Amino acid sequence: MGASLDWKMAGVDMLKKRIIPCLDVRDGRVVKGVQFMGLRDAGDPVELSTRYADEGADELVMLDVSATIEGRVALLETIERIRNAIAIPLTVGGGVRNIEDARNLLNHGADKISVNSAAVDRPELIVEMSQTFGSQCTVVALDVKRLEQTSGWQIMTRSGTRSESLDAIAWGQQCQGLGAGEILLTSFDRDGTGNGYDCELIQAFTAAVSIPTIASGGARSTKDLVAAFSCGAHAVLAASIFHDQEISIQELKRQLAVEGIDVRL
Template sequence: MMTKRIIPCLDVKEGRVVKGIQFVELRDAGDPVELARVYDEQGADELVFLDISASVEGRKTMVDVVQAVASELAIPFTVGGGINALEDMKRILRAGADKVSLNTAAVNNPDLINEGAAFFGSQCIVIAIDAKYDESIGTWRVYTHGGRTPTERTVIDWAKEAVERGAGEILLTSMDEDGSKQGFDIALTKAVGDAVSVPVIASGGAGGAEHFLDVFTEAKADAALAASIFHYKETGVGEVKQFLRNAEVNVR
């Protein structure tokens, strides 16, 4: 059967990886290709590159990063950030990325999902959702602009709509758990997983290998994404996978 996927996420600004990534053996810890290679060797199943460039010029360098990663590595990768139109998707996918991830742009213009799926196929279109629980409505609310802007949409409804429009995967970040290191948001991940027919990637809250086990077994996530615990070497992809293997979770 399918394996559960472990996905490190790299933030890229003006073509360089940011956040102090602590691999002493690296010559250049800011080089996306070198870091991607390290994660590939550790057994990462996929990678996500999030472009956090503030400028248009910075975003243009992402195409070079994508080309370099696609030339050097034989694992699938997704690029998110700064993708606002079909033209942006074309640029990134033609440069060699396997998928693009849309967040704010898709909320503002949901037709973008249909356009992307029709042009490239659903398998290329990931919808990233930033979710925060809202007591007043008793469910999770969708936030945009990197979690700064609340919207009128609820997460479950938006996830369903995105899939109906052609999203091939949901990258679900819990704003409540993000950075907490207390574990993924099980209730949120399970609720979205039950509501949609496409794979769900859980994100936000990973603090150790046991959290991956929880989100795979209890929330039935298809994949789990983490950034800081891998970058700061609190644990490695290989260690997480060994832990999962010992717990009889199917991993590569």
């Protein structure tokens, strides 16, 4: 795109850049794969949450990665135990199809709810959630795959098992119009690879959508995060680098600050 960002509303850029560890949870354990496949065990969700919060994580995201496929809502007990362990915002996603699913997660300790497949199936869900709980509570997760033949990105649903004939940027704009407060933008191509965030995607997306965008997929080093922020991300999500203890969040934030990124220390 390369378009000037001058027309964009300020504000969100005045806030601290957020570092958000992501816990993909399956059967009560944190797992991590590559491009959503080949999941390996990465630890206990409560132990990891406690460590990340202590290290200075700004928020946590917990996604029940098998919930939609198996047709159930995210593990309530795990949410409660994470809530009890942390004093930062907790976003929960996985299998949320209606207001009651969302309310159930909120009542068990989530602060924000992330929807993905169900919002693509029925976009009114975003309206219902933002009207009932507010935009600040309504996160839409986009799993995005780069198109092979032409330029652009398409939406994937059902944990990356289904391709939708839906343009990622157009869908992001629609989500914003329907009342989403935040977008969790995951590059399916980069997920778990450590090849760096898809900067082109982040740039194109944040030039077209003004609500806060959390970039996800591909982080391996501090320089990847610096690049994501300079491409327009308001927050970055990472999993493997934290699970594998390649770097602590504390050290990462210290390095980001040195690079001139305004983080909460």
